[in-house]
Amino acid sequence: MADVLTFTDRGIYCPAGDFHIDPWQPVERALITHGHSDHARPGMGRYLATTGTAPVMRHRLGEITLDTINYGEDRQIGNAKVSFHPAGHVPGSAQIRVEVKGEVWVVSGDYKTVADGLSEPFEPVKCHAFITECTFGLPIFKWTPQDILTEQINNWWATNAAAGRTSILGAYALGKAQRLLATVNPDIGPILTHGAIENTNEVLRNQGITLPQTTYATADITAKTHPGALVLATPSALGTTWTRRFGPASTAFASGWMALRGVRRRRAADRGFIVSDHADWDGLNDAIRATGATKIFATHGYTSVFQRWLTEQGYDAHVVSTDYHGESLDNSEESEA
Amino acid sequence: MKDFATLFTRIDESTKTTVKTAALADYFRTADPSDKLWTIALFTGRRPKRTITATRLREWAAEVAGLPDWLFEESYSIVGDLAETIALVLPPAEHDDDQSLTYWINTIKTLSTLAEEDRKAGILKAWNSLPTTQRFLFTKLLTGGFRIGVSAKLITRALAQTTGQPEPELTHKLMGSWTPDTATWETLIEADDPTADLSRPYPFYLAYQLDSLDDLGPPADWNAERKWDGIRGQLIIRGGEHHLWSRGEDLMTDRFPELSTLKDYLPDGTVIDGEILAFADEKPLSFNALQKRIGRKTVPKKLLTEAPVILMAYDLLEHQGQDIRQAPLAERRNTLASLINQTPDETPIRLSEAVDFATWKDLAQARDQSRDIGAEGLMLKRLDSPYLSGRKRGDWWKWKIDPLTIDAVMIYAQAGHGRRANLFTDYTFAVRQGNDLVPFTKAYSGLTDAEFREITAWVRKNTLQRFGPVRQVPPTHVFEIAFEGIQASPRHKSGVALRFPRMLRWRKDKPVDEANTLDDLKEMLATYG
Numbered sequence: 001m002a003d004v005l006t007f008t009d010r011g012i013y014c015p016a017g018d019f020h021i022d023p024w025q026p027v028e029r030a031l032i033t034h035g036h037s038d039h040a041r042p043g044m045g046r047y048l049a050t051t052g053t054a055p056v057m058r059h060r061l062g063e064i065t066l067d068t069i070n071y072g073e074d075r076q077i078g079n080a081k082v083s084f085h086p087a088g089h090v091p092g093s094a095q096i097r098v099e100v101k102g103e104v105w106v107v108s109g110d111y112k113t114v115a116d117g118l119s120e121p122f123e124p125v126k127c128h129a130f131i132t133e134c135t136f137g138l139p140i141f142k143w144t145p146q147d148i149l150t151e152q153i154n155n156w157w158a159t160n161a162a163a164g165r166t167s168i169l170g171a172y173a174l175g176k177a178q179r180l181l182a183t184v185n186p187d188i189g190p191i192l193t194h195g196a197i198e199n200t201n202e203v204l205r206n207q208g209i210t211l212p213q214t215t216y217a218t219a220d221i222t223a224k225t226h227p228g229a230l231v232l233a234t235p236s237a238l239g240t241t242w243t244r245r246f247g248p249a250s251t252a253f254a255s256g257w258m259a260l261r262g263v264r265r266r267r268a269a270d271r272g273f274i275v276s277d278h279a280d281w282d283g284l285n286d287a288i289r290a291t292g293a294t295k296i297f298a299t300h301g302y303t304s305v306f307q308r309w310l311t312e313q314g315y316d317a318h319v320v321s322t323d324y325h326g327e328s329l330d331n332s333e334e335s336e337a
Numbered sequence: 338m339k340d341f342a343t344l345f346t347r348i349d350e351s352t353k354t355t356v357k358t359a360a361l362a363d364y365f366r367t368a369d370p371s372d373k374l375w376t377i378a379l380f381t382g383r384r385p386k387r388t389i390t391a392t393r394l395r396e397w398a399a400e401v402a403g404l405p406d407w408l409f410e411e412s413y414s415i416v417g418d419l420a421e422t423i424a425l426v427l428p429p430a431e432h433d434d435d436q437s438l439t440y441w442i443n444t445i446k447t448l449s450t451l452a453e454e455d456r457k458a459g460i461l462k463a464w465n466s467l468p469t470t471q472r473f474l475f476t477k478l479l480t481g482g483f484r485i486g487v488s489a490k491l492i493t494r495a496l497a498q499t500t501g502q503p504e505p506e507l508t509h510k511l512m513g514s515w516t517p518d519t520a521t522w523e524t525l526i527e528a529d530d531p532t533a534d535l536s537r538p539y540p541f542y543l544a545y546q547l548d549s550l551d552d553l554g555p556p557a558d559w560n561a562e563r564k565w566d567g568i569r570g571q572l573i574i575r576g577g578e579h580h581l582w583s584r585g586e587d588l589m590t591d592r593f594p595e596l597s598t599l600k601d602y603l604p605d606g607t608v609i610d611g612e613i614l615a616f617a618d619e620k621p622l623s624f625n626a627l628q629k630r631i632g633r634k635t636v637p638k639k640l641l642t643e644a645p646v647i648l649m650a651y652d653l654l655e656h657q658g659q660d661i662r663q664a665p666l667a668e669r670r671n672t673l674a675s676l677i678n679q680t681p682d683e684t685p686i687r688l689s690e691a692v693d694f695a696t697w698k699d700l701a702q703a704r705d706q707s708r709d710i711g712a713e714g715l716m717l718k719r720l721d722s723p724y725l726s727g728r729k730r731g732d733w734w735k736w737k738i739d740p741l742t743i744d745a746v747m748i749y750a751q752a753g754h755g756r757r758a759n760l761f762t763d764y765t766f767a768v769r770q771g772n773d774l775v776p777f778t779k780a781y782s783g784l785t786d787a788e789f790r791e792i793t794a795w796v797r798k799n800t801l802q803r804f805g806p807v808r809q810v811p812p813t814h815v816f817e818i819a820f821e822g823i824q825a826s827p828r829h830k831s832g833v834a835l836r837f838p839r840m841l842r843w844r845k846d847k848p849v850d851e852a853n854t855l856d857d858l859k860e861m862l863a864t865y866g
Contacts, residue, residue, distance in 0.1 A: 139404055140412045140425040257759065261349065261421055266786070271350055304803075305411045312405065 017080030033109025052092025088122030090175030606658030
């Protein structure tokens with residue numbers, strides 16, 4: 001049987017339907033898992049994405065030819081039947097299921113298996129072949145449970161506020177920032193946002209997602225006007241002059257990489273909260289098991305290690321080379337949550 | 338151990354010394370005396386004896402976590418710290434009984450008396466009753482030291498805040514060979530006699546690199562000496578015994594047995610700061626010769642004749658049992674010179690001679706000769722300076738010679754670990770030979786974080802081949818490599834080995850065909866090797 005999907009230098013390709021999934025080179029027809037810039041790129045002839053992803057894509061990519069689809073809705077494209085299913089990564093994010101002559105392959109995009117209180121929770125999809133990310137595909141990565149995380153962040157913020165310090169938290173503009181917003185206790189103090197985050201908040205609010213009240217931190221907003229504030233900033237804005245106006249401050253990063261003491265120390269932030277929109281070790285393994293797939297392709301992250309692990313677990317596992325980045329602390333691109 | 342874990346987290350989370358000092362001071366005010374003493378011991382490099390090998394710990398952790406050994410190793414190579422890896426991969430603890438730091442250290446000590454099966458049971462039980470941070474710290478106690486970004490300076494500062502004693506005195510009290518088994522909080526910190534322990538060294542005085550001669554004032558105020566490339570050491574002769582300490586507070590007495598004769602020719606109550614040098618025919622041998630002696634606890638006869646050592650004496654800290662560190666340098670050196678003059682010529686000690694100079698220009702010329710006589714540069718010390726403790730600006734300066742440099746091409750990159758877990762930071766460099774590239778050194782340091790990030794992104798996009806963790810990249814980028822010395826080495830393909838290579842700068846302006854050649858490197862070997 002011919003492969004349902006193949007891996008080309010433009011992206012993941014479906015010959016039966018003549019379309020690409022999350023391509024990194026311009027193609028005629030692109031199916032997009034979610035709005036982060038390493039998955040939804042400009043220059044495609046036409047796009048197909050979920051209704052929840054469409055607003056962010058329009059916001060980021062401008063005038064594009066974009067068709068939308070609901071979760072679980074079947075769409076016939078050529079000889080392939082496709083459908084989109086929640087990936088739990090960011091609001092609107094999807095795994096893409098492709099069925100050709102009874103053979104089912106699923107492209108996970110980026111995903112996480114724990115509910116973040118904001119994104120549509122991950123749904124396992126039965127398939128023969130599963131194309132998975134493995135950004136955090138090592139057993140050292142185990143995320144802090146959401147309730148403990150919330151408590152940690154609220155305590156940090158409240159302690160700072162009581163000591164007259166601003167709390168500046170670095171998080172990606174799409175997904176991570178809103179997820180944190182949805183979880184913090186807005187009674188502690190005002191919440192200020194960096195421009196890139198506020199723009200994304202606006203897009204998400206317009207599509208009906210409820211977020212606590214935030215104030216765009218324009219130049220006249222300082223520690224004096226908003227004492228005890230929580231400032232949500234993109235990681236690239238931390239440590240720049242932009243943060244100076246907030247006066248004495250405690251800085252923190254929210255990232256899966258914060259699980260590693262060495263990385264925490266390199267970032268030279270005061271705190272590191274272990275939180276990611278990617279699956280941790282147990283999440284990856286549980287997700288793969290739940291698909292029932294026997295054939296696994298690892299796209300980005302600790303691919304070779306993860307492949308060997310999966311092979312030892314009895315899977316037919318492969319590494320494919322892609323242009324996706326996963327969660328990078330060192331790239332300032334705000335979209336790579 | 339909850340309070341110790343809190344202390345550790347507060348220190349570890351912050352980059353601000355004020356926060357770290359406050360955390361330590363809070364702890365010293367509230368913790369149990371025995372825990373406090375252990376904390377000081379751990380943070381100054383004194384740890385309980387290792388009772389279990391790292392290999393066993395890895396096996397047991399992998400077993401409990403249900404991981405194959407290779408996957409544990411892969412994880413370890415990313416994390417860069419065994420105790421942290423273990424703490425991360427283990428399943429969550431099922432119990433949480435808060436015992437003291439001393440309790441866990443005693444537990445570890447008891448383990449050494451048990452059979453292996455019982456040791457394993459003891460450790461697994463501990464892992465299963467400690468939350469992640471405490472589990473990390475407990476495992477750290479089993480595996481190694483606590484390098485956690487707390488200097489002895491911060492500890493003494495915090496102790497000074499809590500006890501009201503002056504910092505230099507506390508620094509002195511914490512030096513030497515004490516352990517929590519030989520000392521108590523009372524005898525070590527509260528008691529007021531830092532010389533109670535005869536082997537206790539004085540804190541070393543360290544210099545910063547000189548920025549500019551302009552601020553030094555008249556040359557006549559200064560003493561200049563050669564900066565020798567050996568091992569800084571402090572020789573203590575008290576109570577008929579001698580002790581030799583390294584700057585890192587390692588006791589090196591037995592490694593350099595030839596220095597034991599010094600106690601026969603120098604009076605009791607003498608403490609000398611100097612440099613241990615491999616030395617023959619009144620000339621220092623290369624650092625390479627000394628290197629053979631480092632790390633050897635017992636020295637074979639052959640090596641003693643091949644690489645005999647002396648103490649090149651810089652300064653006198655104690656004379657006739659009196660601490661003379663407050664006396665001016667000129668006076669201390671005079672006394673030192675007269676002590677050394679009284680010893681027979683074959684005694685393995687020399688005075689580090691003053692370099693004659695009338696003007697700064699003279700001195701700059703003297704500095705230019707450093708490499709020819711096997712020195713690293715010059716030391717400048719104000720003639721009226723006291724012997725301070727720690728690294729201080731003003732009275733002492735080191736004026737090192739510029740390193741040797743060569744422009745080389747990056748051909749392999751490897752991800753770092755620990756602090757650099759997700760960055761490519763370890764590179765292999767080559768020089769040109771005709772159309773070929775010959776690898777000759779690795780280097781890890783010298784670039785900014787921003788440069789490492791830029792190269793990491795480039796490596797990810799331009800990998801030609803992978804060999805395990807190593808990526809081969811196209812020869813594109815040229816770096817200026819700085820190093821302190823060059824030696825012939827049959828073990829290396831290029832035939833040379835460099836001392837302390839690092840990246841001086843990324844030569845974005847240089848194409849690969851302008852990088853240096855193997856012939857250039859061999860010429861440097863002929864000149865400086």
